[in-house]
Amino acid sequence: MSANTEPTTTDTPPFRYTSALAQDIELRWQDWWAEHGTFETPNPSGPLGDPELAAARGDKLFVLDMFPYPSGTGLHVGHPLGFIGTDVYARFKRMTGHNVLHTMGFDAFGLPAEQFAVETGQHPRITTEQNVATYRRQLRRLGLAHDPRRSISTTDPHYYRWTQWIFSQIFNAWLDPESGTARPISELVAEFESGARPTPDGRPWAMIPADERQQVIDDHRLAYVSDAPVNWCPGLGTVVANEEVTADGRSDRGNFPVFKRNMRQWMMRITAYADRLIDDLELLDWTDAIKTMQRNWIGRSTGANVHFGSPAGDITVFTTRPDTLFGATFMVLAPEHPFVDVLTTAEQAHAVADYRRQSSAKNEIDRTDDTREKTGVFTGSFAVNPLTGTQIPVWIADYVLMGYGTGAIMAVPCGDQRDFEFARKFGLDIPAIQRPPAAWLEDHGIDPDDPAALDTAAWPTSYVGDAPYVNSANDGLDLNGITNKADGIAKTNVWLEANGKGEATITYKLRDWLFSRQRYWGEPFPVVYDSNGFPHTLPDDLLPVELPETDSFSPRTFDADDEFSNPESPLDRLVDWVEVELDLGDGPQKYRRDTNVMPQWAGSCWYQLRYLDPTNDVAFVDPAVEAYWTGPRPELRPDHPGGVDLYVGGVEHAVLHLLYARFWHKVLYDLGHLSSKEPYARLFNQGYILAAAYKDEREVYVDAFSVEQRDGEYFYDERPVTREYGKMGKSLKNAVSPDEMYDEYGADTLRLYEMATGPMDASRPWETRDVVGMYRFLQRLWRNMVDEETGDCTVVDTAADAGTLKLMHRTIDVVRTEMDALRFNTAIAKLIELNNAVTKLEATPREIAEPMVLMTAPLVPHMAEELWRKLGHSDTLTYHDFPVADPNHLVDDTIEYPVQVNGKVRGRIIVATDADPATIEAVALADDKVIAATDGKSPKKVIVVPGRMVNIVV
């Protein structure tokens, strides 16, 4: 990139704010801050403790960025948008009386480093360390005010020792259904032993053989080994979690096909927390969008299980609308449902077998494409509707999914569109059980008063909603006339339970979290298996279980489409490591180590807690330190759950990291390790930096920086290409490195540009050519205080004129408000406005210069420190008080009012600020232009909005 802002000739003044000077200032201050430990934040106690300093700094504030993954390509200018925003906010808060904790670590385990290792043979630790070093250099160059002592890496054994410890806590806990909270597993065993809690099959605990007892215990754990359908991804050589599978059945990393397979894997019992994960969203200051995504993912449905008698035994269905049971005229089972074999009659055997073969050959995408016409076949058998006693046919169809609910539904065609379509297609009965509103009927061309309105043959669709029930009564239950479904549901549930035909229940879409990966570059499980195959966590004094050395990092690789391959962890091959002799309390015995590693999400489930107390080697965090930084704050809100005060990151982690981290946090809270119920009290989703990307005629992205624009068309290598905008990154070939910006403009300009282009939560395109605007602002600011020839400070000690003073106080007022609300773009606009006014003065008065420097400090800290020093101060301004506006300067003696006539501005009047409405009205009506505009007509009405305007209606 050409450095066209570099001084290219000798006539550039030696102390002009050029990129070279910016570089000099920035590097100097970055060194100064590091030497002086400027951004070290005191804890209230412990190794990083300094209670006096913590108290002197003010109220605590914990500001957090989402944990970055240090990729091999380094940062591009899209990454630090959030980092700069939190830095500006944290710096502002330090100047307004807060003890601010802000640091950054690295989520450094993960697939890319491992894949690089597989390709090159270079150990992923080396790759990771190099990448982390690059990130640290680029982030330091940005001037972020992080406490460097608190930075951590998930790959550091001192860190993952505690990740393993937390795993052990989860493994050695169970969820007590009575209290709804996690408790130590030892308490469960004690209750079984004492008889306080009945065993699952009722036998006294002492009568149960040891290995069965072990199984009972293991079945209660919050981390457990399960033989269940999992997502097997041969392309990655590992299994992955539901959350990591995209809607079209592929891995979100690598985009490989994913297959459902039964395999023995570690699971986390996150479903036990489903209710609390939904309900506690109420306590969080998060956007509705993210809360909705979490609610949808957890997918809580309240309803009832209903049992239908059939030749194969009771078919249980889950329904959210038991009140519509009178309208259930057939049933549909998933083709894989275990009852299908028994229910299929000889005549239907052939059709059913055919259908099952067809549907099993379909992939997930085809099966869930709801534009597809309904298909299905009759099994030949009937079941009994428990409310009506009628025999209803049992069908199979692939629109019913085995993985949701019970894999069977009752079909109520008049009240469910899918069932309606199915019934229409196959000629099944569609009796009406609700009278739809007249408006609905009229909309569909049906006369509401016609007795035949309830003949569904005329209905174009099902009717879904509240409406009075009809045809809904049997000997013991009468819903007819009830108008809302809540009452109908409640009444039906009572009947079902009283008659043993069903029970109210709740289902969730959320599944337990698949927690093991057959990879190398992750946290080993702190688990060994005894000779009977039961897992045991290792005692704390054997932690960490360090990742063993090897030069074979690759899981066994498979063809991405080889569904029937089997995972094989790289650790499996390390026989000397796997086989181990230990004394776990009953004498030395041989054990086998678990050869899985944890998923990448493990390290990010609790990292913010380690920032609080990173050097603690007796606990993952000291309770007093945790309570200080993340304890509940009832003074803000009575139900404040505690947690990070401000968490900034992209929306892409809505159901992965944010759900997993909340789950771990709640377990640790239940077990008494934390005072906060939630990890992140306030979440702010930043937008993305987008950039133009160009595709050629093959739909392949071309290097965006080699594209030429001519006459509104775009060309790459003389071939036409099409432009689109996308998230900046390697894959779109449109990434701009911050290093280029440091060279051409300096870090302060880059920071300012990123903050000025829009509000923090908005995505916006990057335009390198726009950056110069902020550079010019900084040059003017510099020139207003520094002689470009000599470098001397030109600020004068004479008083400022009233107009400038007033403008400054108004600027202070707005900048304070806007920075506090994370609206840095508008704060910057006001600072530019003030600076532009100061530019017009003969000289800059000190009483203007100093507040201006302090106000810009959070945004452009290097330049602000340099100017502060030139203004004669000897210390950093990091902890200097932010300017406060003098309210006397915020009001004028007089106000100009626009005067509207019939809503159009026709004149302007100037009146005293404290003038009463009658006076304002009189002045307005006397104005020449107003008289001309009203054309002598007498006003019908005069509206005077004090402080705003006057409107005359004629």
Add this chain to the structure above:
RNA sequence: GCCCCGGUAGCCCAACGGCAGAGGCAGCGGUCUCAAACACCGUCCAGUGUGGGUUCGAAUCCCACCCGGGGCACCA
């Protein structure tokens, strides 16, 4: 199909229901320069996606629709 978010000047963005413009880029004119770049000074530019409604007054509130981005999706 459903749920979020957003459409204001050529571009990025501002505007407690009250004069559509704070700021930046680009453009145009000028100063500086042998010339240019940089820098500086000045200046042009829209009636707010569309159609209704509420109101004295709507970018702002309500309804419907269109466009863009994101999420969810035979979830019973």
